[in-house]
């Protein structure tokens with residue numbers, strides 16, 4: 437058994453881990469990144485990136501399919517699922533290859549194997565060839581082990597008909613009837629993909645609304661669209677179990693609660709996608725044995741990403757929510773700089789979130805409801821996509837921009853967009869929230885015409901009472 441010494445050891449090669457290792461390499465730190473599956477983690481291999489490939493295909497397919505109203509006739513339109521999957525797999529391969537080469541060119545070593553922390557400065561790795569190696573970290577160990585799909589009782593994954601998101605991005609056939617358990621981000625993104633490809637979609641959601649925590653006006657637009665396209669949505673409902681039928685289908689038993697009664701309904705589906713959240717991967721790494729606090733799988737940290745054991749850090753999903761790749765990447769950069777002795781800490785104001793439903797939702801900062809719960813007096817400006825020339829020209833008029841600001845100071849507290857390209861548009865909002873911008877900062881900035889982004893300028897001006905392309909009431 438050999439021992440190698442590094443400045444820092446990063447466990448996990450997902451967006452948080454690989455970013456941290458690259459930044460450490462840039463800062464001249466001797467670094468190794470240990471990964472047990474493939475670099476890129478959930479995000480690149482079966483999460484963000486592959487799902488966006490399918491979403492973009494579904495979007496194109498739908499646009500062409502319904503193109504007749506704008507004079508686009510595509511008779512004989514046909515989706516080849518196998519070819520689509522090959523294309524998607526190619527994107528994943530290209531991106532994981534790029535990450536490997538970025539690690540290499542920044543002189544961060546990549547080691548494939550299963551890592552376990554055996555002391556506050558030591559990691560033991562069981563490599564792919566079965567050999568064990570002990571690594572010593574003179575500056576710190578970074579836990580970037582991410583999170584795993586939650587399974588629920590009564591729905592044991594079989595990789596074909598009862599599946600999680602990992603399998604759902606690799607289906608070789610479009611299910612005739614798809615039932616999604618969990619009306620959260622994954623459920624609606626992937627459920628929406630297969631609905632656009634022709635599946636009959638049913639969504640079972642335990643709480644009283646889809647996408648809990650997201651601005652309810654935004655969610656309403658997406659829910660309306662799902663229903664318009666034929667989806668059945670059952671809220672306040674819990675999937676209790678299922679039974680396989682002789683024709684190969686699955687009967688799913690769903691309990692629905694309201695103030696007066698509890699009823700059980702049966703839904704028949706060909707594929708059941710379980711998307712009820714992710715569980716942080718903080719257990720089984722030897723952390724607790726080394727004195728690191730682990731709470732329900734999460735590894736709590738301070739503003740520097742440090743756990744209660746000074747030489748051990750945690751970033752990304754395993755260190756707490758929101759479970760978003762971009763939050764993990766930023767934490768990776770912060771921790772790398774802390775380890776390299778630079779003055780750095782996590783002190784961001786807002787973390788944007790983008791949900792790739794139809795239409796997209798993107799948010800940053802406080803919702804109107806959250807601001808009011810905090811006792812803040814707010815002013816709200818809304819502007820519809822339908823009033824934008826660019827949205828009309830793109831045949832994408834669903835949705836709106838909503839800016840929430842302090843009534844007295846006009847400081848922007850939150851921005852919520854539902855509509856085409858919301859995932860890109862939100863980044864101007866993120867900058868505004870981060871810089872404590874005022875409504876006037878956005879409203880008086882000249883926005884290029886004709887663009888979707890003009891909607892954010894107009895919504896800010898509407899909050900001030902003088903938007904141009906809408907009546908200010």
Ligand code: NAI
Pocket residue numbers: 484588617618619620621622623625640641642643646647648673674675711712713714758759760789790791792
């Ligand atoms: P989620 O937390 O977004 O949604 C899970 C939903 O399932 C919730 O609405 C919850 O109320 C519901 N639920 C829980 N137990 C249930 C039950 N037994 N029956 C019915 N409903 C039940 O989790 P999801 O969609 O699995 O996503 C996991 C994580 O991945 C999230 O943290 C999300 O932010 C992240 N993600 C982010 C994406 C993005 O940024 N675009 C894309 C995909 C995932």
